[in-house]
Amino acid sequence: MQDFEDAPPPADALAESLRGFGYSAETAIADIIDNSITAQAKNVRVQVALAASAPFVSILDDGKGMDLESLRNAMRLGSQNPLIARAVTDLGRFGLGLKTASFSQARSLTLASKKRGGEINVRRWDLDFLAEAEGSWRLLTSAPDGTEKHLENLASQPSGTLVLWQKLDRVRPRLGGTRDGVKSQLLMEQIEHHLAMVFHRYLEGIRPRIRLFVNEASIKPWDPFLSNHAACQTSPDETISSGAAQIRVKGYVLPNKDMLDDENEYELAGGSEGWVTNQGFYIYRNDRLLVAGGWLGLGTTKPWVRDEAHKLARIRIDLPNSEDAAWQIDVKKSDASPPENVRTRLRDLALNIRQQARSVFVHRGEYGKRPAVADLARPWKAVRIADQSAYRIERSHPIASYVLTELDDDDRSIASFFKLLENTVPVEKIWIDTVEQGELPATPFSGESREQIRGLARNLLASLMHGGRLTENEARAKLRRLAPFDQYSDIIDEI
Numbered sequence: 041m042q043d044f045e046d047a048p049p050p051a052d053a054l055a056e057s058l059r060g061f062g063y064s065a066e067t068a069i070a071d072i073i074d075n076s077i078t079a080q081a082k083n084v085r086v087q088v089a090l091a092a093s094a095p096f097v098s099i100l101d102d103g104k105g106m107d108l109e110s111l112r113n114a115m116r117l118g119s120q121n122p123l124i125a126r127a128v129t130d131l132g133r134f135g136l137g138l139k140t141a142s143f144s145q146a147r148s149l150t151l152a153s154k155k156r157g158g159e160i161n162v163r164r165w166d167l168d169f170l171a172e173a174e175g176s177w178r179l180l181t182s183a184p185d186g187t188e189k190h191l192e193n194l195a196s197q198p199s200g201t202l203v204l205w206q207k208l209d210r211v212r213p214r215l216g217g218t219r220d221g222v223k224s225q226l227l228m229e230q231i232e233h234h235l236a237m238v239f240h241r242y243l244e245g246i247r248p249r250i251r252l253f254v255n256e257a258s259i260k261p262w263d264p265f266l267s268n269h270a271a272c273q274t275s276p277d278e279t280i281s282s283g284a285a286q287i288r289v290k291g292y293v294l295p296n297k298d299m300l301d302d303e304n305e306y307e308l309a310g311g312s313e314g315w316v317t318n319q320g321f322y323i324y325r326n327d328r329l330l331v332a333g334g335w336l337g338l339g340t341t342k343p344w345v346r347d348e349a350h351k352l353a354r355i356r357i358d359l360p361n362s363e364d365a366a367w368q369i370d371v372k373k374s375d376a377s378p379p380e381n382v383r384t385r386l387r388d389l390a391l392n393i394r395q396q397a398r399s400v401f402v403h404r405g406e407y408g409k410r411p412a413v414a415d416l417a418r419p420w421k422a423v424r425i426a427d428q429s430a431y432r433i434e435r436s437h438p439i440a441s442y443v444l445t446e447l448d449d450d451d452r453s454i455a456s457f458f459k460l461l462e463n464t465v466p467v468e469k470i471w472i473d474t475v476e477q478g479e480l481p482a483t484p485f486s487g488e489s490r491e492q493i494r495g496l497a498r499n500l501l502a503s504l505m506h507g508g509r510l511t512e513n514e515a516r517a518k519l520r521r522l523a524p525f526d527q528y529s530d531i532i533d534e535i
Contacts, residue, residue, distance in 0.1 A: 050175035054117070055143060055167055058136075063144035065097075065211050065227060066234035071141035072099045072203050073235070074328065075114075077242065077250060079103030079201060085253045088231065090211065090224050097145065097205040098190055105199035106153040108161045114138060115151055115163045115179055138203070143167070146205035150183050152194055153201040160194060168207070228254065233312045236262040241327040264322055264332065265354055266309055271295035273400070275393060282366060282382050288358040289386070291393035296352065296400055298483060315351040319397075321390070323357045323367075323376050330359075330369065331376050338378075338387045344394070348474060353397035355390055413526040431465045433458050438518055442503050484524035490531070497525060498535045 063071070069086060076084045081103035088097050106114060117139055142149040147167040154160045164180040183191060187204060194202045205211075213226040232254050240261035242249045252259040266272045275291035300306045311318045313333070323331040333354075335344040344350075359367060368377045378386055421434045433440055440458075448454040485493050497519065504515035519525050519532055 051173060051177040052167070052170045052175060055165070055170055058117075058140050059143045059210070061140045061144055063141055064214050064230070065145055066231045068141035068145050069097070069099065069231060070235060070238050071137040073101075073239065073252070075138060076101035076103050076201065077239075077328070079105070081200070081250060083251050083253070085256075086231070086235075087255055088211075088228065090208070090227070094186055094206065095208045095211075096190075097208065097211060099203040100190075100193055100200060102197050102200045105155040105158070105201055106161070107155055107158065111151060111153050111161045111163055112179070115165065139165070142203065142205055145208060145211045147207035147209060148184065148205065150187065150204040150206070151201070152183065152191060152204070154194060154197075154199055156199040158199075160191060162191075166207075230312065232257065232259060233262065235259050237264065237311065237332060238329045240264070240329070241324070262308075262311070264311065264318065265292040265356065266294050267292065269295055269299075271299040273396065275389070278389065280382050280385050282363060282379060285360055285363050285366075287363070287382060288356075289389060290356045291389060291396075292354045292356065293393060293397045293400055294352040294354060316346050316348060319346050319351045319353050321355050321357055321386075323359060325359045325361055325364070325369070327358075335390065336376070336378055336386070338383060338390055340387075340391070344390075349398045349401055350394045351397070352401055353390075353393045355393055357386075413521055415521055416523055416526055417521055418523045429467075430462075431467070432462050438504060438522065439500060442506065442509075446506065484527075493528060494531050494535055497528070497531055500525075501532075501535060 073084050073086075076099070079101065081101035084099060084101045086097070086099050089095060115138075118136060138151070139149070143165075148164065149166075150162065150164040152160055152162045162181065162183050164183060166180060166184075169180065170176075170178065183204075184206065187206075190202055190204055194200055211227070213223055213230055235252055235254065236243070236259050239250065239252060239259075240263055243252065243259060243261035244263070248261075267274070272295055273293040278289045280287045280289060294309065297306050300309065309315075311332075318333045320333045320335045321331060322329060322333070334346065337343050366379045368375070370376075417434070417437050419434055419437050419440060420431055423430050423432050435441065435444065443454055444458075500522070501512075501515050501519055504510050504518055505512060510518060516532055520529055525532060
């Protein structure tokens with residue numbers, strides 16, 4: 041047997057170090073709610089009172105509760121070995137979440153719980169008390185003064201658990217707002233949206249598995265995939281084997297802005313972080329969202345970045361909790377990295393969804409309205425010049441060909457004007473309006489009356505038939521294959 045000596049860390053030093061795990065207020069609260077779900081709670085009530093004389097955050101559930109020994113164990117750091125197999129419905133892993141999440145926001149953590157027919161048991165960590173404990177792990181056995189009302193709320197239930205944060209020195213919104221009222225409102229919005237997103241699969245349906253309340257407001261689910269929208273395009277469900285585990289994957293191409301009812305629906309679907317930020321993979325473990333958006337370092341020649349052209353692409357991944365280590369799920373349950381044995385397949389699936397999303401974005405959702413037309417002729421084409429993107433008029437386009445061959449003069453003025461157009465395409469302005477300003481260019485024929493569109497169609501039909509080049513039936517068929525008239529077959533039928 042080798043010689044050894046115990047080297048326990050000083051309680052105050054380690055507890056203070058655990059405050060730096062990088063939780064925000066909303067991710068910390070979500071981590072506490074995970075424990076409520078594991079405890080089979082049906083209702084969880086979050087109360088945030090920053091303006092009170094003694095500010096606090098409380099999370100009260102009606103789960104099965106804990107006896108004294110279980111409660112003591114829950115307050116221990118690392119109370120659960122992450123290598124030990126867990127129940128398939130368990131949302132925890134390290135046995136650290138309750139403590140790290142709480143310490144990240146507050147200096148005092150009170151845990152109170154009761155089982156059905158049992159009494160209330162209480163334990164409390166106070167970082168200020170630990171600082172005076174000379175490194176000892178001194179777990180307080182009573183709630184602080186002034187918490188009677190919180191304990192009464194727990195006592196009124198048959199069973200449940202109360203998590204109470206006090207001495208709130210780090211509860212604040214992630215961004216924006218300096219005045220107390222603005223900060224408080226922004227924080228509440230961030231908490232509500234985060235919980236609506238992370239637990240949306242628990243909150244969905246006529247009989248949701250759990251109900252969440254924040255300051256008495258009921259949290260409604262936020263579906264990141266708009267899966268019930270008629271214009272949402274999906275890929276088939278696919279199962280990927282990863283060792284003994286089965287990983288389920290499904291791709292979604294969300295509707296373009298033109299396919300949504302109004303600006304409010306568009307903003308809501310984009311989420312609090314916006315459309316560009318929310319594209320990519322959504323990783324779930326036991327229906328709880330872990331990672332919201334991003335491309336997980338996948339790509340072809342280099343990792344993909346979140347950009348405007350692929351903002352409609354979202355991909356759902358469902359993991360069992362047995363894959364935590366393989367996917368490197370962190371303590372905060374907010375970061376993951378796919379193992380090598382599934383990266384290639386995930387990349388191929390993502391590449392396909394990205395291509396579909398880009399097509400819908402570029403063509404403004406028109407492929408969701410009608411099937412794509414074979415050999416569709418567009419007047420513009422993208423080319424590469426000196427390793428840079430440029431845009432040129434497609435000289436083989438039926439109308440461009442007619443204008444150049446039949447109407448151009450000896451001085452080639454029309455061909456020269458085409459050149460001028462090609463070299464003055466306002467690419468930079470379009471980019472600024474689309475990406476930086478969040479605007480989308482008007483759709484084809486926006487602001488045009490039906491009679492104006494009909495008049496243009498007549499003129500183009502005449503051009504195609506000029507000089508007996510095409511019969512009327514041939515010209516009509518050709519016009520149906522000219523963008524954007526592929527979307528206006530009814531008008532072509534009328535002329």
